Amino acid sequence: MLNIFILEDDHFQQARLENAIKNCIDTTDVKYKYCEVFGKPNQLLEAITETGNHQFFFLDIEIKGQEKKGIEVAREIRERDPNAVIVFVTTHSEFMPVTYRYHVSALDFIDKGLKETEFQEAVSQVLEHAYKNIPYSVADNSFVYKTNHSHVQVPFNDILYFETSPTVHKIILRTKTRQMEFYGKISDIAKTDKRLYHAHRACVVNPDNITRIDRTNHIVFFENGDSCFISRLKQKKLVEIMENKL
Amino acid sequence: MTLLQTFLSIQVILYIDILIRLFIFRQISGLGLRVRLIVKISLILWGVRLILLRSSIFLEPFFLLAVIPFLKTDWNKTQKIFYGLLPAVISDMFMRVIGLYLRFLLNVDIVTFNNSIFFNVLLTLLLIPFYHYFFKGLGVKAEEFEIDTKDRMVKNVVVAMNTLFLTYLLLIRGNLILEIANERNFIHLNWDPYFIRTNILLIYFVLFTVSLLFLNYRLKEKKEEEIQYLKDRQLTNLSQYSRHVESLYRDIRSFRHDYTNILVSLNEAIKAEDISQIKSVYQAVIADSDKQFYNSKYDIAELSNIQNDAMKSLLSAKMLEAQNKGIAISVEVASQIDTPDMELIDFITMLSILLDNATEAAAEVRDGRLGFAYFVKEDRKIMVIENSIQEESVEISSIYNYGISSKGENRGIGLANIKTIVNKYPNVSLSTNSYNHQFIQELTFFEGNK
Numbered sequence: 201m202l203n204i205f206i207l208e209d210d211h212f213q214q215a216r217l218e219n220a221i222k223n224c225i226d227t228t229d230v231k232y233k234y235c236e237v238f239g240k241p242n243q244l245l246e247a248i249t250e251t252g253n254h255q256f257f258f259l260d261i262e263i264k265g266q267e268k269k270g271i272e273v274a275r276e277i278r279e280r281d282p283n284a285v286i287v288f289v290t291t292h293s294e295f296m297p298v299t300y301r302y303h304v305s306a307l308d309f310i311d312k313g314l315k316e317t318e319f320q321e322a323v324s325q326v327l328e329h330a331y332k333n334i335p336y337s338v339a340d341n342s343f344v345y346k347t348n349h350s351h352v353q354v355p356f357n358d359i360l361y362f363e364t365s366p367t368v369h370k371i372i373l374r375t376k377t378r379q380m381e382f383y384g385k386i387s388d389i390a391k392t393d394k395r396l397y398h399a400h401r402a403c404v405v406n407p408d409n410i411t412r413i414d415r416t417n418h419i420v421f422f423e424n425g426d427s428c429f430i431s432r433l434k435q436k437k438l439v440e441i442m443e444n445k446l
Numbered sequence: 447m448t449l450l451q452t453f454l455s456i457q458v459i460l461y462i463d464i465l466i467r468l469f470i471f472r473q474i475s476g477l478g479l480r481v482r483l484i485v486k487i488s489l490i491l492w493g494v495r496l497i498l499l500r501s502s503i504f505l506e507p508f509f510l511l512a513v514i515p516f517l518k519t520d521w522n523k524t525q526k527i528f529y530g531l532l533p534a535v536i537s538d539m540f541m542r543v544i545g546l547y548l549r550f551l552l553n554v555d556i557v558t559f560n561n562s563i564f565f566n567v568l569l570t571l572l573l574i575p576f577y578h579y580f581f582k583g584l585g586v587k588a589e590e591f592e593i594d595t596k597d598r599m600v601k602n603v604v605v606a607m608n609t610l611f612l613t614y615l616l617l618i619r620g621n622l623i624l625e626i627a628n629e630r631n632f633i634h635l636n637w638d639p640y641f642i643r644t645n646i647l648l649i650y651f652v653l654f655t656v657s658l659l660f661l662n663y664r665l666k667e668k669k670e671e672e673i674q675y676l677k678d679r680q681l682t683n684l685s686q687y688s689r690h691v692e693s694l695y696r697d698i699r700s701f702r703h704d705y706t707n708i709l710v711s712l713n714e715a716i717k718a719e720d721i722s723q724i725k726s727v728y729q730a731v732i733a734d735s736d737k738q739f740y741n742s743k744y745d746i747a748e749l750s751n752i753q754n755d756a757m758k759s760l761l762s763a764k765m766l767e768a769q770n771k772g773i774a775i776s777v778e779v780a781s782q783i784d785t786p787d788m789e790l791i792d793f794i795t796m797l798s799i800l801l802d803n804a805t806e807a808a809a810e811v812r813d814g815r816l817g818f819a820y821f822v823k824e825d826r827k828i829m830v831i832e833n834s835i836q837e838e839s840v841e842i843s844s845i846y847n848y849g850i851s852s853k854g855e856n857r858g859i860g861l862a863n864i865k866t867i868v869n870k871y872p873n874v875s876l877s878t879n880s881y882n883h884q885f886i887q888e889l890t891f892f893e894g895n896k
Contacts, residue, residue, distance in 0.1 A: 296778045298819035298830050349872045350892050351826055366518055367869040368478040379842040381868065382875035382890075426843065 202331060204235040207244050207259045207273060208289070209266075213312065214239075217258060217289060220323040228324060230331040241266055241273045251281040254334050256327070258310075261290040274304040282342075285330045345392050349383035359396075359406040360422040362389050374426060376409075397438055399430040407441045415439070455563050460495060462570050464488045464509075467533040470577065471510060473588045475529045477517060478869065487513055503622055507534035507615045520862060524595050528604050531611040536577060538618065539654060542647050544572050556640060584655070586662045593661070597668055603661045610657065614650045618643060676756075676794065683759035690746060690766060704731070743769065751779040752820070756794055761818065764801040768816045773808045778819035786827050786891035788874065792867045797829075799860040800887050804833035807885060811836055827891040832884055839880040 204221060208214045214237045224230055238244035241263060248255070257277060261270035274286050288300065289310045300306040307329070310322045343356040358375040364386050365372045371389065373380040390398035399405045405420060405428065412421040418435060421427045430438060468484045491509050495502045511530040514521075521529065548568070549559055559565050581588050595601040625639035708731050715723040746765055752758040765775050785793055801818075808814030817832040846861050868876045873893065879886040 295776075296780055296819070298776075298817055298832065299778045299780050299821045302819075302821070302823060302828060302830070350875050351824075351890070352875070368480050369872065370869065374843075377839065377881040378877055378879035378886075379846075380875060380877035381865075383872040 201231045201233040202254050202256045202327070202334075203250060204232050204256045204258070204327075205244055205247065206235075206237040207241060207257070207263065207270060208237060209239045209260065209263050213260070213289075216319070217323070220320050221327065223320055224324040224327050228328055230324075230327050241270075244273065245276055248277070248280070251284065253283040253285060253330070253336075255281060255284040256330050257284060257286045258289050259286060261288055261294045271300070271303070274300070274306065278304045285326075287326050343393055345384060345389060347384055347388070352380065352382055352384075354378075354380075356393070356395065356406070357408065360409050360424065360426060361406060361428055362386060362396075362404040363428055364402040374422075374424075376424065397434075397441060399434050399438055400428065401431065403428040403430070405430075405438075407438065407445065410438075410442060413439060413442070452563065456566070457492075457496070459563075459566050459570050461488065461492045463537060463573075464491050464495070466570070466573055467510070467537050470533040470536055470588075471529065474532060474591050475519075476589065476592060477519065479517070503626075504619045507531070507538060507619065510534060522595060524601065524604055524608065525593060527608045527611075528593060531608065531615065535611045535614060535654070537573060538615070539647065539651055540576050540580065541569050541573055542618075542643075543651055544576055545569055546644065546647070548572075584659055584662065586658060591662075591665070593665070594668070597664070599664055600661065600668065603657060603664060607654075607657050607661065610650065610653055614646070614654075617646050621646065673791065676791070680756050680759045683763035684755060686766070687746075687749070687759055687762035690743075690762065691750075694744060694747060745775060745777040748777045748779045751782050753782060753784040754790070756790060757785050757797065760794055760798060761801070764798070764805065765816075765818065768801075768805040768808065771805065771809045773805065773814045773816050776815070776817045778817070778821070780821050783820060783822060783827065786829075786874070787893055788871050788891070792870065796864050796867050796889070799864055800831050800889075803860060804831050804885070804887070807835050808833040811883075825893060827893060829889045829891075831887045834883055835880070835885045836883075838883060840885055842878050842880060845878075 206214065206217055208217060218235075218237060221232075221235060225232065236247060238247065255277075257274070259270040259274055263269060270288060270290070274288075277284050277286060282305075286304055286306045287308050287310060288294075288306055289312060292311050292313055295309050295311070297306070297309050300309075308322075308326050310319070310326070312319075314322060341356045342353050343359055345352040352373065354373070354375055358377070360374045360376065362371055362373050364370075365381055367381075369383055369385070370381055371384045371386060373382070386402065386404055387398070390396055390404045395406065395408070396404050397407050399420065409422055410420050411423050413419070413430070413435070414421070415435065418430050418432060419427050420430050420438070465484070465488045468479075468488050472479045472484065491513070494509070495506055498505060508531075510533060511527065514526050514530050519526070545559065545565075548554070548565070549556065554562075554565070593600060593604055595604060621639050621643045624633070624635065625643075627633045628635045628639060708727065712724065712727050715727055746762055749758050749762055749765075752761065761777070765777060769775050801816075804816050808816045811834045813834075815832070815834045817830070819828075819830040819832075821828060846865055864876065868874050868889075873891060875890045875892070877888040877890070879888065
């Protein structure tokens with residue numbers, strides 16, 4: 201069940217949003233345990249007692265007479281709770297979906313200027329999405345690598361492998377959907393996270409995402425068809441790691 | 447000294463010579479070869495030289511030509527020959543010039559000089575400072591010696607220099623072989639090979655210096671032309687941007703004018719307490735009045751947060767161009783922000799390629815979208831360029847290969863250029879992501895170590 205927090209200083213807007221939420225509860229199978237409206241950012245932050253992906257926040261960006269804007273509130277929520285769902289309800293001119301996705305992993309933006317039915321639809325959509333996702337809670341699973349020259353942060357489960365780049369001192373990271381090249385050392389990467397395996401001088405792999413090992417030719421394969429070499433000495437241990445997982 | 451000792455010390459000198467050449471090659475070619483790889487190559491070349499023994503005198507200057515095909519380069523034939531021969535010519539020519547000078551200075555005759563291990567070591571070691579100060583004295587920056595054969599003049603000079611290198615090496619080394627044959631009485635020469643060699647050396651040294659200077663001058667001039675062209679473009683873009691902003695301002699002014707009128711009639715209706723008229727005025731004009739500002743052309747106004755004019759003008763030009771092609775654009779620049787910590791020309795080139803690629807891909811999709819976002823997060827600046835694509839996702843490992851591209855040749859070359867630029871900066875990382883009919887390029891400029 202969702203815990204819904206609303207940050208909105210305008211009474212009319214508060215009522216409108218509350219109405220939309222109520223309508224959504226009535227017409228869909230979304231359920232909530234708690235729903236509260238706050239006019240001041242600090243009150244909202246003080247009221248948070250739980251963490252998790254059932255914590256749902258509707259935030260207005262511009263709050264009259266308040267130093268702390270919606271975005272700072274979002275940042276504080278995110279610091280405490282990596283899984284909370286954040287949706288900004290704001291005027292169109294304040295839309296910054298990409299920027300806020302990077303800053304606080306905001307799920308969506310809802311435009312206050314939408315007509316009633318569209319507004320209702322947008323609110324229902326995000327609530328339903330969040331409600332359906334509650335059972336799929338994942339622990340904070342980021343892989344973070346930080347040096348003097350780079351700062352890499354990706355979900356660990358997406359990582360396929362790291363390999364040395366043809367460019368000196370650079371490393372290529374391959375995940376399920378992306379490829380990233382950054383400054384770093386392959387041996388440091390292997391040390392950063394115990395779940396990774398240093399399979400070859402030039403390659404560190406995520407055993408979780410290996411689909412197959414060609415034991416005669418010493419090659420490991422990943423789900424996207426990519427492959428990398430594994431040194432003879434390290435193959436046995438990797439096979440063991442993978443068998444233990446099964 | 448025993449024969450073995452002499453042999454060994456000569457081998458060490460030869461090895462150092464190969465090593466120096468490879469490092470010169472690394473510097474001039476701009477290829478970021480790892481030291482480990484250089485050591486490997488040098489050992490192989492040294493081994494080959496050992497096996498070939500005497501005949502290597504003739505073949506050895508051309509060794510690098512055989513190495514280059516194994517390296518990852520995007521050079522054409524002319525560039526390969528140039529980069530492959532230049533280190534050998536530099537090392538051979540400079541060592542001979544230094545030797546000539548040393549002999550003159552210390553008054554040593556050629557036979558003693560050639561047979562002395564001490565002089566050979568000295569010669570090899572002096573090569574490094576001589577090379578360094580020779581280039582410095584001519585004002586040639588070896589690290590920036592990128593020869594672009596697309597320029598006809600540059601190409602002609604490079605071809606001429608290649609011919610120069612080839613004839614020089616053939617003449618000098620051929621002359622050496624004749625000398626050896628003469629000494630062993632295989633043939634009988636009635637002229638002094640050493641005298642001829644010295645003349646060849648001096649003539650070619652002058653020719654080499656002159657052509658190097660000219661090439662350097664032309665490369666610099668070309669760079670300046672490019673910068674001038676960019677500046678001109680920037681000016682055009684900037685004035686286009688200001689015209690666009692002016693038109694937005696006119697829109698807002700006319701809206702303000704309408705707005706005053708509406709408020710007056712509303713006020714009248716309120717005074718008369720005529721609810722139905724209030725309703726009709728609201729419905730007719732105010733309800734959707736801010737919708738006209740939803741148009742993405744107003745997004746361009748976000749660019750005012752960008753402090754650098756070159757970047758601002760390029761972005762506005764590219765975004766307006768995309769919009770004219772019917773692409774829905776969005777621009778997010780949340781707060782005042784400047785260009786990242788890198789050469790402006792590199793950054794602008796990169797930005798321009800990324801936006802061109804994104805526009806090209808988005809134009810092929812119905813209801814194509816192009817999004818640009820640039821912001822600061824903690825200790826880094828992040829730039830995100832997103833566009834919609836026809837396919838579900840793009841195979842990322844394939845698009846960075848030189849010349850290969852799903853969208854024709856140019857795009858591949860563009861991306862290869864981006865890689866080359868990114869590789870120059872350790873604090874810049876490039877991430878390419880593609881899923882759900884989207885293609886996302888994300889550049890992170892790490893500025894935490896300032």
